[in-house]
Amino acid sequence: MTTPLPHGLQVIAEAAGVEVALEIALARGGSRLTIPQKAEGSILVDLVGIDAARKIVNDLSGERIEIPSGKRLLSDWLRDKGWSQERRAMKLRTSRRTVQYWDSGNVPSLQTDLFDKSA
Numbered sequence: 001m002t003t004p005l006p007h008g009l010q011v012i013a014e015a016a017g018v019e020v021a022l023e024i025a026l027a028r029g030g031s032r033l034t035i036p037q038k039a040e041g042s043i044l045v046d047l048v049g050i051d052a053a054r055k056i057v058n059d060l061s062g063e064r065i066e067i068p069s070g071k072r073l074l075s076d077w078l079r080d081k082g083w084s085q086e087r088r089a090m091k092l093r094t095s096r097r098t099v100q101y102w103d104s105g106n107v108p109s110l111q112t113d114l115f116d117k118s119a
Helices: 007-016 018-028 043-048 050-060 071-080 085-092 096-104
Strands: 031-034 064-067
Touching: 007 018, 007 050, 007 064, 018 031, 018 043, 018 050, 018 064, 018 071, 043 050, 071 085, 071 096, 085 096
Parallel strands: none
Antiparallel strands: 031 064
């Protein structure tokens, strides 16, 4: 994945890797995540496993990190993992049509064109 990560995910990626950061975003996107003082028994273990949780705690314990929703970023990542448009839309709680637009790279603007070329 070559897309730059939003700050909250970048911090986690630097500690434990991009895949781990994206797994956390998939599970907790749109919320704040407080990094515990120890990995054992924490929500991090449930999300990414003990090894990754220890890396995150080692670098970031006590930090409160904003985890962005990053739906388009997550959709691209899941597409690269072989997920269908339908499956990605359901997981990300968006429409299949939106995922289809993201994949095409042609996301329509909600703003009308001031200089309509059809006239």
